Amino acid sequence: MRERLQSERKAHFLETINTFGSLLMKTSTTQESVWCVTKHAVGELGYIDCIIYLFNDDGVLFQCAAHGNKNPIAQDVLNPIKLKMGEGICGHVALTGIGEIIADTSKDPRYIVDDEDRRSEITVPILSDGIVIGIIDSEYPEKDYFSDHDLKILNTIASMLSFKISQSKAVEELAITNKQLAFQHEEKQKQADELAIANKELAFQNDEKEKRADELAIANKELAFQNDEKEKRADELAIANKELTFQNGEKQKRANELAIANKELTFQNDEKQKRANELAIAKKELDFQVVLTKNRIETESIAKELRQFIETANAPIFGIDNKGMVNEWNQTSEKITGFKKEDVLGQNLVKTYITEDYRDAVKKVLDNALKGQETANYEFPLFTKGGQRVMVLLNASTRRNAEGEIVGVLGVGQDISEMDKLRTQSESVAKELRQFIETANAPIFGIDNKGRVNEWNQTSEKITRFKKEDVLGEDLVQTYITQDYQKQVKEVLDNALKGQETANYEFPLFTKGGQRVMVLLNASTRRNAEGEIVGVIGVGQDITILNEHKENLESKVESRTQEFQESLEREKELGQLKTSFVSMASHEFRTPLTSINAIADVILRYYEKLSRNDINKRLEKIKEEVEDMVIMLEDILIIGKSEAQKLDYNPKLLDIVALIKNIITEYQFGESEKRFIVYDISLPVIMAQVDKKWIKHIIINLFSNALKYSNKDKQIEISIKKEQSGISFSFEDYGIGISKQDIKLLFKPFHRGNNVQNISGTGLGLSVLQKAVELHKGTIEVKSKIGKGSYFRIILPINK
Numbered sequence: 001m002r003e004r005l006q007s008e009r010k011a012h013f014l015e016t017i018n019t020f021g022s023l024l025m026k027t028s029t030t031q032e033s034v035w036c037v038t039k040h041a042v043g044e045l046g047y048i049d050c051i052i053y054l055f056n057d058d059g060v061l062f063q064c065a066a067h068g069n070k071n072p073i074a075q076d077v078l079n080p081i082k083l084k085m086g087e088g089i090c091g092h093v094a095l096t097g098i099g100e101i102i103a104d105t106s107k108d109p110r111y112i113v114d115d116e117d118r119r120s121e122i123t124v125p126i127l128s129d130g131i132v133i134g135i136i137d138s139e140y141p142e143k144d145y146f147s148d149h150d151l152k153i154l155n156t157i158a159s160m161l162s163f164k165i166s167q168s169k170a171v172e173e174l175a176i177t178n179k180q181l182a183f184q185h186e187e188k189q190k191q192a193d194e195l196a197i198a199n200k201e202l203a204f205q206n207d208e209k210e211k212r213a214d215e216l217a218i219a220n221k222e223l224a225f226q227n228d229e230k231e232k233r234a235d236e237l238a239i240a241n242k243e244l245t246f247q248n249g250e251k252q253k254r255a256n257e258l259a260i261a262n263k264e265l266t267f268q269n270d271e272k273q274k275r276a277n278e279l280a281i282a283k284k285e286l287d288f289q290v291v292l293t294k295n296r297i298e299t300e301s302i303a304k305e306l307r308q309f310i311e312t313a314n315a316p317i318f319g320i321d322n323k324g325m326v327n328e329w330n331q332t333s334e335k336i337t338g339f340k341k342e343d344v345l346g347q348n349l350v351k352t353y354i355t356e357d358y359r360d361a362v363k364k365v366l367d368n369a370l371k372g373q374e375t376a377n378y379e380f381p382l383f384t385k386g387g388q389r390v391m392v393l394l395n396a397s398t399r400r401n402a403e404g405e406i407v408g409v410l411g412v413g414q415d416i417s418e419m420d421k422l423r424t425q426s427e428s429v430a431k432e433l434r435q436f437i438e439t440a441n442a443p444i445f446g447i448d449n450k451g452r453v454n455e456w457n458q459t460s461e462k463i464t465r466f467k468k469e470d471v472l473g474e475d476l477v478q479t480y481i482t483q484d485y486q487k488q489v490k491e492v493l494d495n496a497l498k499g500q501e502t503a504n505y506e507f508p509l510f511t512k513g514g515q516r517v518m519v520l521l522n523a524s525t526r527r528n529a530e531g532e533i534v535g536v537i538g539v540g541q542d543i544t545i546l547n548e549h550k551e552n553l554e555s556k557v558e559s560r561t562q563e564f565q566e567s568l569e570r571e572k573e574l575g576q577l578k579t580s581f582v583s584m585a586s587h588e589f590r591t592p593l594t595s596i597n598a599i600a601d602v603i604l605r606y607y608e609k610l611s612r613n614d615i616n617k618r619l620e621k622i623k624e625e626v627e628d629m630v631i632m633l634e635d636i637l638i639i640g641k642s643e644a645q646k647l648d649y650n651p652k653l654l655d656i657v658a659l660i661k662n663i664i665t666e667y668q669f670g671e672s673e674k675r676f677i678v679y680d681i682s683l684p685v686i687m688a689q690v691d692k693k694w695i696k697h698i699i700i701n702l703f704s705n706a707l708k709y710s711n712k713d714k715q716i717e718i719s720i721k722k723e724q725s726g727i728s729f730s731f732e733d734y735g736i737g738i739s740k741q742d743i744k745l746l747f748k749p750f751h752r753g754n755n756v757q758n759i760s761g762t763g764l765g766l767s768v769l770q771k772a773v774e775l776h777k778g779t780i781e782v783k784s785k786i787g788k789g790s791y792f793r794i795i796l797p798i799n800k
Contacts, residue, residue: 010612013149013152013153013156016044016045016153017153017156017157017160019040019044020037020040020044020157020160021160023036023040024036024037024160024161024164025379026379027164027168028168028171028377029168030054030164030165030168030169031064031065031075033161033164033165033168034052034054034064034065034134034161035065035075037050037052037065037136037157037161038050038051038052038065038066038067038071039067041067041136041138041154041157042067042068045150045153047068047138047140048068048139048140048141049066049067049068049069049070049138049139050066050067050068050136050137050138051063051065051066051067051068051070051077051114051136051137051138052064052065052066052126052134052135052136052137052161053083053090053094053134053135053137054126054133054134055094055132055133055134059085060082060083060084060085061082061083061084061085061090061091061094061134061135062080062081062082063077063080063081063082064077064080064134065077066078069115069116070114070115078115079115081112081114083112087112088110088111088112089102089105089108089110089111089112089121089123089137090123090135090137092110093123093124093125093135094125094132094134094135095132096125097125097127097130097132097669098125099122099123099124099125099151099154099155099158100122100123101120101121101122101146101147101148101150101151102120102121102122102123103120103143103144103146104119104120104143104144105117105118105119105120105121105139106119114139118139118140118141119140119141119142119143119145120139120140120141120142120143120144120145120146121137121138121139121140121146122137122138122146122150122151122154123135123136123137124136124151124154124155124158125158126158126161126162126165127158127159127162128162128165128166130666130667130669131666133162133165134161134165136154136157136158136161138154159623163626171377175376197440197441197442199289200522200539200541201541202285202289203503203504204504204520204541205282205285206282206285206286207504209278209279209281209282212274212275212278213275213279215271215275216271216272216275219268219271219272220268220272222268223265223268226261226264226265229261230258230261233254233257233258236250236254313330313332314332315332315412315413315414316330316332316333316335316336316337316392316412316413316414316415317330317332317333317410317411317412317413318330318333318344318349318410318411318413319399319408319409319410319411320349320366320408320409320411321407321408322370322406322407322408324348324349324350324351324363324366325346325347325348325349326344326345326346326347326348326349327345327346327408328410329341329344329345332415336382336384336390336392336415337353337382337383337384337385337390338384338385338386339353339384339385349366350362350363350366352383353382353383354380354381354382354383355381355383355389358380358381361380362380365378365380365394365396366396366409368396369396369397369398369409370398370406370408370409371406372398372406374395374396374397374398375394375395375396376395376396377393377394377395378393378394378395378396379391379392379393379394379416380392380394389417390415390417391415391416391417392413392414392415392416393413393414393416394411394412394413395411395412395413396409396410396411397409397410397411397412398410402529403529438457438458439457439458440457440459441459442459442539442540442541443457443459443460443462443463443464443519443539443540443541443542444457444459444460444537444538444539444540445457445460445471445476445537445538445540446526446535446536446537446538447476447493447535447536447538448534448535449497449533449534449535451475451476451477451490451493452473452474452475452476453471453472453473453474453475453476454472454473454535455537456468456471456472459542463509463511463517463519463542464480464509464510464511464512464517465511465512465513466480466511466512476493477489477490477493480509480510481507481508481509481510482508482510482516485507485508488507489507492505492507492521492523493523493536495523496523496524496525496536497525497533497535497536498533499525499533501522501523501524501525502521502522502523503522503523504520504521504522505520505521505522505523506518506519506520506521506543507519507521517542517544518542518543518544519540519541519542519543520540520541520543521538521539521540522538522539522540523536523537523538524536524537524538524539596622596626599618599622600622602618603615603618603619647771647775649691649694649775650691650693651689651690651691651776652689652690652691652692653687653688653689654687654688654690654692655685655686655687656686656687656688656690656695656720656727656729657681657683657684657685657686657720658685659690659692659695660695660699660718660720660729661679663695663696663699663700663703664677664699664703664718667700667703667704675707675712675715675716676715676716677715677716677717677718678715678716678717678718679718679719679720680717680718680719680720680721681719681720681721682720682721682722683722686720686722686727688727688796688798690776690796691772691775691776694772694775694776695772697768697769697772698769698772698773698794701766701768701769702731702769702792702794703716703731705731705733705766705790706731706732706733706735706790707733709733709735709736709790710733710734710735710736710789711734711735714733714734714735714789715734716731716732716733717730717731717732717733718730718731718732719732719793722798725795726778726795726796726797726798727795727796727798728793728794728795728796729793729794730781730791730792730793730794731791731792732789732790732791732792733789733790734788734789735789735790736786736787737784737785737786737787737788737789737790738782738784738786738790739786743782743784746766746782747766747767747769747770747780748767773794773796776796776797777796777797778794778795778796778797779794779795780792780793780794780795781793781794781795
C-alpha cells in the first residue's frame, strides 16, 4: 500500500475520506467516534497503530482510544498515559495546533517512548473553532515512513472527527433541554391543581357563610319573641302592685331576667356584626373567584395554541400499528417525501418506503419499540415519491392505549439530508402524576360498587391513623362510620353509585384511637373507560381545623395566583422565543445549506474538469458555512439554557489581560485579512475570578462585531483596565454605528439593527454576551452614533 503512485494516492485520498465519512455518520457518541477512527486508521491506511488523545477537564491530554499493541482488548487502552500541554511531540502539536511528521524520532529530543521505541511518528491536531481539543498520533518502526499524503489524510480525518464530536455534544445538550422543559410543564400542572383545591375551599367557606346568615335570621326572631315577653312582664308588674310583698319579690326576679335579656341582646348584636363582616369577606372571595375563572380560560387557550404548534411541527411525525402499517403521517412527512397522507395510510412502512440495505435494521428498531424498548437518535432513510432517498433522524416511542397496552409506534424525526448536523428536539407529552393524588393535603378515599374501600391516600391515613393495607377491602360504612350516621352516609354513597353526586356533606369517621373526626365530603361517581359506574371517589376535608385554614386561605390564594401569573408570563415568553427561533432558523439555516448544496453539486458535476486548488477552495467554503451553523446552534442552546436557568458558571483566578489577548490572537488565525488593533492596558497583569468559557463568548462577540460592522482599513481600539469600581475592558470601532431605537432592543434575542443591510447575522450574539456578563454580576455600557462607530464597555466586579 505504501508504494502507490502519486495518481493512485489522490484516488486513495478521496476513497479514504469517503469511507471515514460514512463510518463516522453511523456513530452517535464521542466514544464511538474516536474508537471508529483508530480502528479504521489501521485498517484503511496500513498503519500498525493509531492513538487518539483528548483533553480532560484538567486540561491534560489522555489516551482515550487506540488500535494496535495499546489495544489488546476491545475499546480498552493498555497502560494509558497522560501528557501536559507542550510535553512530548503530541503535547507540542497540541500547543501549536499544527500537525508534524517526525522522520527520525531518535534525533528529536521531544520523543517519549510509550509501549515500545519506534523511528517514525506522525501527529495532527483535532481543532474545534480554532481550539485544539485532541490529537491523532501514529508511530512506525522504520524511519521516513510517513509522507505529506499521510499528513493530509489525517488532517482531514481530524476535521471530520472534530465535527462529529461537536455534533454529539450538541445532541446531548438538546436532550438535557427536553428534560428541563418537561420538568417546567410538570411544575405548572402542580400549580394549577393547587388552585383547584383552593377553589373548593372557597366554595366550602361560601356555604358556611350562608349557614351563618340563616342563624342570624333565627336570632332576630328570638329577639322579637323576647321583646313580647318583656311587655308581658310589664303587665304582670302592674298587677303585682296590688300585693306589695309579693310585688317586691317579683320585681327583683323580673329585674334579674331583664339583665339576662340585655346581655343576650348585646351578644346577638355582636353576632350580627360578625355575620355582616363575614358577608363582606365572602363578596371579596367571590370577586377573586371571577378573576381565577378568567385565568383558567386564558390557560386553556394557551394549551390549545401549544397543541396546534405540535400538529404543525416542522419535524416529520409518523406512526405505525402493531403490524407495521402506517397510521400517522403529518404535513412535514408529506413535504419531505412527496407522498400524501391518503397514499401512505395502511402501507407497510419498512417494505414500501425504506431502502433495502436498511430494512432489517429499521424493522428491529420498530419491533423493539413494539416491545416497549424505545430508541432515540436513530438514522435511517425513506424513499420519496420521486425515488430520492431522504435521511431521517428518528426517535421511536412506544404507543399505548388507555389500558397501557402497546398498540403501535410513534416516530418523531428530522430531515438531516439537508441539515447535516442540526438535530431537532422532540417534546413528549407529560403524563399525569398519580403521586399528587396520593400526597394531597385533603383525605381522598374510594369504594367499589359493593361499598368496599379501594382507595385510601396518605392524608386519610394521617387523620384516622388507619394504614392503607388495613383498610383496603373493608366495608367503609359498617367499619368506620359512627352508628348514628351510617344510614345517611350509605344513602349518599348509594346515590353516587347511581350517578347522583353529592357536595359538601358532613359526616364522622372513627380514628384508630376511637376519636371521631368530622369530614366535609364531595362524593363523585367513578366510571371505567366504557363509562360504566364502578364505584365512588370521595374528596374530603378535615373541618376540625377549619379556622386555621380560614386564616391562611387568603394569603395562600394570593401567593398561588402570583406564581401562576408568573408561570403564564414565562410560558408566553417561551412561545415568543420559539416563534422567533422557527422564523430565524428557516432563513439562517436555509442560506448556508443552499450554499453547501450548490457547491457540492458543482464539485460532483465538474470534478474531472476542476483543478485540485478549485476543489479545495470550494471545500473550504463548505467548512466555513458549517462552522457558522455550529456557532449559530451554540448561541441558540445558550439562550434556551438561560430561559431554563441552567447555565453553568465555574470561575477561576486568571490573568484577564493574557486571556483576552490569546482569544483575539486565536480568532485572527482564522481571518484572511489582519486588522490593525490598538491596545490600552493599565497593568501588564490583572488577575480576576472569571469563567474562561464565558469570557471567550464575550470577547469573540465584541471583536467579531467590530470587524464585521466596520471597514477593513479602520482600526479597532481595545482597552483593559483595573479601577476602583472593578475590572473593565472595552472595544471601540469606527463602523456603521447603532441607532438609539436599536440600542433599546440591542440585547433582545433575534433582534438586528435596521442599518445592517446584507451583513450576515442571527441577532443572538449580544443576547449570549448579556447572559455571560450577568453570570459574572457585571454591567454593560453602550455608546454609538450612526456612521461614526460603536463603543462597548464591560465592567466586572472585583471578587475578594
